Amino acid sequence: MEKLKSLIPINLKQRxxxxxxxxLPSTCSSLIxxxxxxxxxxxxxRELSDPEMALCRKNVASALDSKQKGNECFSSGDFSKALSFYTQALRFAPMNVDDIDNKLVATIYVNRATSMHKLGLLEECIRDCNRAVGLFPHYAKAWYRRGKAYASLKKYEDAICDFNVALSMEGSLDGKSRIKDELEIMLNYCKRKGGTSSSCNKENEKDLCSRDRSYMTVEPHQIKLQCISTSAKGRGMSSPNNIDPASLVHSEEPFAALVILISQIKVNSMAIVHMKSLDAYGALGQSGKLSAIEDALISNVEQVRVGQAIYSKGSLFNHSCQPNIHTYFLSRTLFIRSTEFIPAGVPLELSYGPQVGQWDLRERQQLLEDQYSFKCQCSGCSQLNLSDIVIHAFQCVRPDCFGVVLNSSVVKHGKLDASCVHDFAAIDGLERALPVVKHEQDTIDKVAHLLLKQSDGLLRVGPGYCLTCGSYxxxxxSFAATKKAVTNIKRxxxxxxxxxxxxxxxxxxxxSRDLLRSTMHAYSKDVAQAEDxxxxAFCLVGEFQLAMNHCTASIEILEKLYHKDHIVIGNELMKLASIQLSLHDLPAALSSINRLDAIFSxxxxxxAAxxxxxxENLRREANKLAL
Incomplete structure (x- = not known):
């Protein structure tokens, strides 16, 4: 695909x-x-449409090579990369009526399912196991792995059934012994619950339903949507009615799971991602302990990309660097939820990736232009944001001044004339002076007084000069000092x-953190990353008080770059709450848990649950401390 893109003439690319x-219709016609x-x-x-070739040429050797690389990544604990290699292996693996080929494909599916299980993607794990069983019904490992996934979902009756089937098919003594151990654990658990496996399963479903009703039903939504057109962005989506925060705006199954070049031209495809927490199915989830160092790892939440799909309505939502809606996935189902009050008729906009607070204006616009070929003019890029000023800035050399010193990467057009007169537009990369959000007015005035006081629209301070007092x-x-410090933090x-x-x-x-603190601005993201x-690190070595101090310092900076209810703050509060529980600081932990619960909701x-x-594990531990 990249080679095809490179063959497009420059004049056509420009069009x-x-x-x-x-x-757009005529442009697309010219491209076709x-x-x-x-x-x-x-x-x-031909390769895309040929059933023997599918998305790429079938080749057993290539499939085995990708499978081996997946095995190596799995052994080293890099489950996300292993998943990627197993997916690549499936593209190469031939799928014929031959039992040998079917066994290879089934094996890769089970390997990928095992990686998904490690990543907490249980429904996807079960789906791959189903595919393996369909291809090779006598494959004991497929039944066993599906049973393990059912057990993790607390569907014990289904797990017991699959373990029994796997036991009947397993040929090795070690394999039979392992399955018997798992089966005995399931049966004993049900006995302790007081009854048969069936009654155990019913009790578990009741518990799941009370904890999160979305396991049993799909949350209804009644938001009416309409397609609109704006001069800046073309087609988009809005609602004729006001939308309250946290409202489910839209849900949709994928229109197609495979994207080819023409589809990419005509519609927006979306990356299907799932949220992975290190402790969701790990140490804390199994042991329920927070006191021992091994069980006190602060939870890291990250996105795992598991596919690409087309959503017919989902593709109509436009981008904003300050989005008012949030997308997430349950399996392949797309959900879109409002994150603030949205008045009737206001465009519903999600983030294609970059957001205010995450990257500065120059970085955001460069990425969007490179990947999506448009210059962003959203609300986040059409106003002066505190984060765009401070995110990579140095602090003033005067100890009594809180002003920022822009580094040269912030200034888009580079050179200044002899009088150091620099157009305001060159500072923020746009062609006009920007309005300031009211709630950021005072903070921006504190760190960049001169940006708000230039009556003629020209900024007479260039890179290296403080935007509050003018000191150089x-x-x-400064770059040389911070480069070494950042390297140490990355190590x-x-x-x-x-x-x-x-x-x-x-x-x-x-x-290195101290050096960054003395050189970078107090709201710099490099400082926040160092604190995080x-x-x-201190949590890993059991120094929980120091860990809490650094985690709190990181959150204080991120609240300036984003806002107090941003999902990034929720992720950091998850870490903070687990550390506070390790310190048995119940009031502080409950405060953090309640706040992150509100953000995730x-x-x-x-x-969310x-x-x-x-x-749920955090609340359970908090309840134990309260007893």
Whole structure:
């Protein structure tokens, strides 16, 4: 696909880039006409449509090679990368009536299912096991792995059934012994619950329903949507009625799970992601302990990309760097929820990736232009944001001044004239002076007084000069000092992943944090990242008080870059609450849990508990401390 894109003439690329809603059909027609005369395009179409080739040429050796790479990643604990390699192996693996081929494909499906189980993607794990069983019904491992997934979902009756089938098919003594152990655990659990496996299962369903009704039913939504058109973005979506925060705006099954080049041109495809918490099915979920160091890992939430799909209505929602809706997935079902009050007629906009607070204006606009070929003019890019000023800025050299010093990467057009007169537009990368959000007015005035006081629209302070008092900081020496500090922080981050934090490295990271604190602005994201990494490192070595101090410091900065109810703050509060519980600080932990619960409910509604099982574990531990 990349090769095809590279063959498009520059003038045609320019026409596509400059397309409007009025001439888009003719532009697409020109592109299709160009491709139809291209031999490379005809070859790709044949490969896509040929049932023997599917998305790529079938090759057993390539499938085995990708499978082996997946096995290596799985053995090293990199389950996300293993999942990616197993998916690649499935593209190459031939699927014929031959039992040998079917066994290979079934094996890869089970390997991928095992990776998904490790990542907490239980429904997807079961789906791959179903595929393996369908291809090779006598494959004991497929039945066993599905039983394990059912057990993790507390569907014990289904788990017992699958374990029994696996036991009857397993040929090795070690395999039979392992399955018998799992089966005995399930049966004993049901006996302790007081009854048969069937009654155990009913009791479990009742418990699941009380915890999160979205397990049993789909949350209804009654938001009326309408397609609108705006001069800046073309077609989009809005509602003729006001929408309250946390309302379920839209849900949709995928229109197609495979995306080809023409589809990418005509509609927006969406990456299907699932939220992964290290402790959702890990140490805390199994042991319920927070006192021991091994069980006190602060929870890290990350997105795992599991596919790409087309959603017919979902593709109509436009982008904003300050989105008012949030997307998430349950299996392949798309859910869209409002994260603030949205007046009737206001466009409903989600984030294609970059957001205010995450990256500065220049970075956001560059990414959107590179990936989606448009220059963003959303509300976040059409106003002056505190985060765009401070996110990578240095602090003033005067200890009594809280002003920021812009580094050269913030200034888009680079050079200043001899009088250091610099157009306001060059600071923020747009062609006009920007309005300021009212609630940020005072804070921006504190850190960048001169930005708000230039009556003629020209900024007479360039890179290296404080935007509050005009003092000069040498950027070259500042960059050199911070580069080494950031490198040390990244080294610490690498050891956190391997859980091998050394005293020497931790000491170096603390010195680097202090250097960043004395050089970068107090609201710099580099400082926030350093504090966050130190929190995780101190948690790993059992220094929970220090971990809490650093975690709190990181949150205080992120609240300035984003806002207090942003999902990023919720993720950090999850870490903070687990540390506070490790310190047996019940009042502080309950405060953090209640706050993160409110944030997650805003972004995920009644599905929050299902997506983040760790939330329930936190509350359970808090209740134990309260007794």
């Amino acid at each position: 596509i880039f400059e397309s409007t809603s009025e001439n 006409e160009f491709f139809l005369t291209l031999p490379e395009f005809q070859r790709v179409v 900081r040498d950027l070259e020496s 610490l981050q690498a050891t956190i992943i391997s859980k091998k934090v050394s005293t020497i490295l931790l000491s170096d990271a603390l010195k 990494n130190l929190a995780e 805003l972004y995920y509604g009644s599905h 299902r997506l983040f099982p760790y939330l």
